[in-house]
Amino acid sequence: MTSTTTTAGSPIAPVAPSHGALRPLGLDDVQITGGFWAQRQAVNGSASLAHIEHWMEREGWIPNFDSAAAGTLSDLDRGGREFSDSEVYKLLEAMAWEIGRTGDAALDGRFRALVGRIAAAQEADGYLNTNFGRPGQRPRYSDLEWGHELYCFGHLFQAAVARARTRPDADDGLLAVARRAADHVVAAFGPDGIASVCGHAEIEPALAELGRATGERRYVDQAALFVERRGTGTLADIELGRAYYQDDVPVRDATVLRGHAVRANYLAAGAVDVAVETDDEDLLDALTTQWENTVARRTYVTGGQGSQHEGEAFGHDFVLPADRAYSETCAGIGSVMFSWRLLLAQGLPRYADLVERTLFNVVATSPSHEGTAFYYTNTLHQRVPGTVPPTEVASPRASSSLRAPWFAVSCCPPNVARTLASLAAYVATTDDDGLQLHQYAPARIRTTLADGRRVELDVETAYPTDGVVRVTVAATEDRPWTLTLRVPSWADGAELRTPDGVQPAPTGTVSVHRRFAAGDVVELHLPMEPRVSSPDPRIDAVRGCVVVERGPEVLALESVDLDGADVSAVRLDLTAGVREADGRVLVTVVTAAPADDAWPYGSPPAPADQARAEAPLIAYHDWANRGPSTMRVWLPLA
Amino acid sequence: MTSTTTTAGSPIAPVAPSHGALRPLGLDDVQITGGFWAQRQAVNGSASLAHIEHWMEREGWIPNFDSAAAGTLSDLDRGGREFSDSEVYKLLEAMAWEIGRTGDAALDGRFRALVGRIAAAQEADGYLNTNFGRPGQRPRYSDLEWGHELYCFGHLFQAAVARARTRPDADDGLLAVARRAADHVVAAFGPDGIASVCGHAEIEPALAELGRATGERRYVDQAALFVERRGTGTLADIELGRAYYQDDVPVRDATVLRGHAVRANYLAAGAVDVAVETDDEDLLDALTTQWENTVARRTYVTGGQGSQHEGEAFGHDFVLPADRAYSETCAGIGSVMFSWRLLLAQGLPRYADLVERTLFNVVATSPSHEGTAFYYTNTLHQRVPGTVPPTEVASPRASSSLRAPWFAVSCCPPNVARTLASLAAYVATTDDDGLQLHQYAPARIRTTLADGRRVELDVETAYPTDGVVRVTVAATEDRPWTLTLRVPSWADGAELRTPDGVQPAPTGTVSVHRRFAAGDVVELHLPMEPRVSSPDPRIDAVRGCVVVERGPEVLALESVDLDGADVSAVRLDLTAGVREADGRVLVTVVTAAPADDAWPYGSPPAPADQARAEAPLIAYHDWANRGPSTMRVWLPLA
Structure with missing residues (x-):
């Protein structure tokens, strides 16, 4: 920590540490007034929030609370996956920031209505989850590995903090709901309670923030307890291994992020919160090392993290294939959460560098220009033009190469929405x-x-x-x-x-x-000439390729700009340079004639007939807004 | 088909088409008398079979049949996954071939005992499965997507065929058990029965072969019906998509193998059987095209198939990363089954080429030299030395970089065993x-x-x-x-x-x-000088790398031969040539000093301090027999 600044009064921001190198500014201090991000904030407010609310109503995720309140909820008619409550809370959080940002009174009415439906479902002891504890449902906390109950509470707490900071006098009851739930969690999982953690980290940063927002030290202490328990093997050793939910190594002993990339980043973010509030320099040092190693060895050039579809997980060091890059949108958001907290604690610009890279190339990539379709995963090489996803049913989370209106697991859309609505707090x-x-x-x-x-x-x-x-x-x-x-x-x-x-x-x-x-x-x-970057040679999957970047944006080659030619057949001729004209970045590509289909290993292929053409590169975040296409970020050198 | 040869009398072999370009020879016609494969057959017979039987007893997979026969089986005490019956049948098949190969009387006694325990569990109407239909279990055929009931029958039928051909007068009842089960399947799934298929293909080649072995045309017709139904969407559209179980496109309309690689190959093998027995040239043409495209675009240099961990599946064309190559052992065996049937039908040597490549580099890679540990997956680049897997509990199927004694899903060990025991039939x-x-x-x-x-x-x-x-x-x-x-x-x-x-x-x-x-x-x-092969440039993941092959063997560089240096840090200096000395293949590698850990994208790295050394390559199938190591097949060029 370079210096310590104490935060007096709670800024209207997602993260407000009691002290640190830097003090966050809130939405009352900073407004984004135009340009790239203001445009996305406007689309988020005018289109995405209503789109998300619409889908959560139709898929039953919001109505689940009504049935729970009415006592008629059963597993047979419950909509959504086991963690669907959390998506509703993320929508609430997004709405809260948006109301704070714009003062939108109509949205405030929708927000209050939603809070009312949720509050009605809370049980007398503070417990609140539509998926557990009723007749025909499994008992509370009977499946910590996959049940996501504490994860859901975490998002509830973050929504309540957002509301408390943007509308401290709202009197809509959300903060009270969150406090009752948090008190229940402290009672159930405190030092004398269930000695375990949730299979999906999230309650750690949320409890810490709720503690900061309310002044309740007990919540911070509970977050610290969850962080300390993680990695001690209190969860089952599943086929994916305990690394999947970071229960393999204690947080303070780990040297790199691993396992499920969203879980890993949320946990790391919460652990920074705990380290700061408890002045635990050893823990903060461990997290700094984890950040450094993860950035140096396990992060895509886009800032994306988590290369593996299986387990939505980090791979080994330098296993960063462009093909089928998972790079989940939510992992990018989790990375922003982790980096931002380290920035506040330590003040080093490297953290803001990664935040910028991830915002422009992961977070901005997820929503369509219209804000009503989203990427769940963000591949760096699309080989087969996708099919248009269904508009009336939810898509599998990673099935399409085009943004989908909704997913069966739809964590990403509301996560993007809450991030965009609160973005001024990161400026x-x-x-x-x-x-x-x-x-x-x-x-x-x-x-x-x-x-x-x-x-x-x-x-x-x-x-x-x-x-x-x-x-x-x-x-x-x-x-x-x-x-x-x-x-x-x-x-x-x-x-x-x-x-x-x-x-x-x-x-x-x-x-x-x-x-x-x-x-x-x-x-x-700042120099905005396009830059040609090479990968570390240990990243085998993109050997012999380069990426073109311009400012904070990673550029990509899309088949739409190649008269439909497959991007997998082209090579970059760097001898012709990279030039800018009419606001476009232009490169020269050579296209090899397709080889015969035969055994694909043998003598190096003879030079084939080659066509040479100039082609524009586009910002990666803009790709697939012009229909099905193939695309690649890493360009093989001719 | 180049010519048509009619098979008179059933050879003692796994596959005996009624006609085709070539006629198989059986274990009575061909014996492997020494060398590479005889050694592996001997280990299989002396060590692997008993090892496999031991684990199936201790994991409860064999005792499940006893409990079923006694009427005491419930889901609470049933051992193994939903398809564990099939593993026992594969063990039976392996034992049958081994008894046929060696005349081992003790093994014959174990075989008969096992058959007796299985036969006792068969129900009056021919149904036989320890996982369905009892009180507390799900009803029969209530989960065709994942239940594996027909898949299990398929392996039962293949075991019965192996026994009927190797010991036609055995009178142990196995063939009768299989016929009763097959009659039940025909009744339940015939033209007027359940109009669907099994989520895991296997019964298709098995029914065809049982029909060939018994002369019951009904079984072949049922196999044909299953093949025709596949791809018409009778199974649910799961998150992995219907392509996972090849229910996306009718077999005769498909142009390449896709989805789960074992399922895809088993289905293709059965479809060749059906095409041959029904003289369906269109179907055979479609399968030939599928084989050609799969080999040209979706097959590793080892012959391994299925690059993705998620779904154990084929990836898109040319997505063949060495890192985390899945290349399941059973998919290799399925590929041998598919190729062998096309070879018998058409006589083209390309099929035997792929069989050889796959046998030496996938099938031979799976078992340890001792025959008591196995690879489930066969990566082409091991970046982190593995940990020694547990010897007393089953491993997750893909968790270790070392061969494991047993897996929770243990399809591969008995699959290797039945293949090795019957290998003379492929000569x-x-x-x-x-x-x-x-x-x-x-x-x-x-x-x-x-x-x-x-x-x-x-x-x-x-x-x-x-x-x-x-x-x-x-x-x-x-x-x-x-x-x-x-x-x-x-x-x-x-x-x-x-x-x-x-x-x-x-x-x-x-x-x-x-x-x-x-x-x-x-x-x-045959020229046995080491050969240096390059990949098709469309295989992005190994651009700039070469593989060294010698005869049918793919070679690999293992860290054990680099004084423990990480194989990820070395480059191949081809200017120094590839030489053979003392029976070893030697190459020159340069080792770069490790780069600093920092953002891994930017200017091309400056030439680092380099150490140059000669290192031996080993046969890929031999790797990881000397303890934990790193390994790579594709060598980056200096």
């Missing part, structure tokens, strides 16, 4: 000496430093289309403070322009300490 | 004009052609260590016939030496038509 932070900009978007920032100095900034930028980030001081006081800007690790040659002149901006962070005046402008110029 | 065939040698092993061959000409041959060879195959005519008659030898597709430059001199032997087959005399010698000289 900037403060510390005792000033303000830090981590993500670049047009923004309005109005906040007060811990000692009362007022800081008001306006950010203008066409990022990531353009690399100029213009920060104008709208108002401030006549006392010096420090403005710090992240210089992404890819931005070699960046420059900073201040009232004092131009200076190089080496990658990492660049700071301006001065007595700012209203109207002062600081401009960061 | 040679006859047609109206002579005899064909397909696989090279020291062998004694004594048979009679269809027109009564006697052919007696002795084969001597140290293959695959050495490439000389010496065929001596032990006895024959004074009438000409044709001896045909397969020249493997890799054997460019082979020569044939006959009493008439030396001639080139182009790949495919080479024939000698003459009036042979006792003592005549024909020698095939």
Whole structure:
């Protein structure tokens, strides 16, 4: 930890540690006012939230609560998988942030109605789950491995925290529901309770945050207890192994993330929360090592994590095939959660680098442009054009190569929705000496430093289309403070322009300490020329290939831009360079004539007839918005 | 079909079509007398069979039949998965072939005892399954997708056929048990019965063979009905899709194998049987196309099939990663079944080529040298040295990088055992004009052609260590016939030496038509220099790598031969050549110093300190017999 800043008052943000290197800013401090992310926030608010609510009603996930309240719920008519309650809670959380962001009164009405239906299903002792404990259902906590009961509570708590912070006076009862549930969990799983954990981590960060939001230390202590129990083998040794749910090695002894990638990241996020609140430097060191090794060895160039379909899991080091990359959307979101917490704790820009990469190339990839279809997995090489998924029935989670309206397991859509609605909270932070900009978007920032100095900034930028980030001081006081800007690790040659002149901006962070005046402008110029990147040679699956990146965006080649030619048949001719024209990135590709179908191993193939053509690359997050196609991120060199 | 040979009398072999291009020879016609396969047959007979029987007793899979017979079986005390009966039947089949091969009287006694325990569990109407239909169990045929009831019957029928052919006068009742069960299946699933199929194909080839062995055309017709129903969507559309169990496309409309690789191959094998027995050329053409496309696009260099852990399934064309290659042992055996049937039908040597490749590099890889531990999956790149699997409890099927004594799903050990015990049946065939040698092993061959000409041959060879195959005519008659030898597709430059001199032997087959005399010698000289093979460039996962092969064996680099250095860090320096010395294949590898752990994408890595050393390659099938190690088949070029 580079310094320790104490958070006074709870910012309107998903994560609000009691102290750390950096202090988060909330939705009242920061608004994204335009550009790439504002567009996605608008679509999320105007289309995705209603789309998600519609599907949860029709699939029975919301009505399950009504049946539970009425005492008529049985396993025969219950809709959805065992964890469907959690999806409703994630929708609630997304709605809460959206209401906080926009003040949408109609949405607030829908939110209150939904809270009422959920609250009615809570049992007298605080327990709340539509899948357990009723006649014909399994008993409570009889299947910790797969039952997801504590996981569901976790999402309930996160929704309640979002509501409590955005509408502290709402009086809709959600926070009370969450507190009763949390008290029940503490009673049931406390030091004298069931000495185990949930098969899917999530309650750990949620309890920690509920503790921060309510001041109830007991919740933080319970989160710490869950973190300590994990890895001691209290869950069954399933066919996928205990690593699947991180019950193989204690959190403080592990050196890398492993197993189910969403579970692993949620657990790591919660463990950072616990480490910070308990001042456990050893635990924080272990998590830092896990982050470092995971980023160096088990992360796709998109920021995606978890390469294996089987177990939705991390593979061994450097097993990162582009083919069938799983890279679950929710794992990307979990990675953002983990990195963000380490950023707050330690202040290092590498965490914001990964957050940016993952936001642009995983989170932004999931929703369609219309916000009503989603990727659950995010492959890096699509070999067969997909079929249009059904619009009237839920899709299997990984079956289509096109975004699907809904999935039988639909964790990703509401996860994207809550992330987009709360995204302003990830843009900037403060510390005792000033303000830090981590993500670049047009923004309005109005906040007060811990000692009362007022800081008001306006950010203008066409990022990531353009690399100029213009920060104008709208108002401030006549006392010096420090403005710090992240210089992404890819931005070699960046420059900073201040009232004092131009200076190089080496990658990492660049700071301006001065007595700012209203109207002062600081401009960061990031180099946006396309970059050609090679993989570590230990990543066997993409040997001999390169990826083209531009700013924070990973680019891809889609068959739609090749007159329908299969991307698997093309090679990149780098001797022809990579050029930009009319806002497009253009490369030269050669297409080999298809080989005969025969035994595919033998003498190196003779040079075949080759066609040469210029083709545009698109941002990976934009792919598959023009119908079925093939696509590849890693381009084999000719 | 190049010609049609009618099989008169049933050879003592697993597959005996009524007609086809080639006629199989049985265990009475061909004995493997030494060398590579005789050694494995001996270990199989002396160690594996007892090992397998021991585990099936201790896991309850055999005792299930006793409880069923006693009327005391319930789901609470039943051992094993839903298909465990089938494993017992595969053990029976392996025992039957072994008794036929060796005349082992003690084994015959164990076999009879086992048959008695199974027969006692058969119900009055012929139904036989320890997992369905009793109080507390699910009803018969209530879960065709996953219940495996017909699959189990299939293995029962194959065991009965093996016994009927090896001991036609045994009078142990197994054939009667099988016939009663088959009559029940025909009644239950016939034209007026349940209009569906089993989620795991297997009964199709088994019913066809039982029909051939008993002369009951009804069984063949039922097999044909199952084949026709498959692909019409009578099974549920599961998350893995109907392709998982080949219920997505009718067999005669499919162009490539897909879904679960064992299911796909068993179905294809049964469909060839049906096509042959019903003279259905269209169906046979479709299966030929499926074989061609599967071999050209979806088969590992080892012959292994099914690249995906999820669904144990074929991937898309050219998705053949070495990392985490699934390549299930049973899928290799299924591929041998499919290829062998096409070889008998069409006579083309390409089928025997694939059989050989798969036998040496998949089937021979599974068992340990001691025959008491097995690979379920056969990866082509082991990155992390495995842990020694438990010896006292069954392993998850794919959890270890070392061969395991037993698996919770233990299809592979008895499948290997039945294949090895019957292997002599795959060595040679006859047609109206002579005899064909397909696989090279020291062998004694004594048979009679269809027109009564006697052919007696002795084969001597140290293959695959050495490439000389010496065929001596032990006895024959004074009438000409044709001896045909397969020249493997890799054997460019082979020569044939006959009493008439030396001639080139182009790949495919080479024939000698003459009036042979006792003592005549024909020698095939196959070039055994190590070969360096490159992958089709569409196989992205091994771009920039080569594989070294020698004869029919794929070679591998194992860390045990690198002083423990990680095989993932080495590159092959081909400029130094590949040489043989002291019976070992030696290559030169360079080892790069490990890179720092950091973001693994960026500028191409600068040349690192490199160590250069000569290292031996071993046969892939031999790997992991010297303790935990890392291993790779595909070697990146320096």
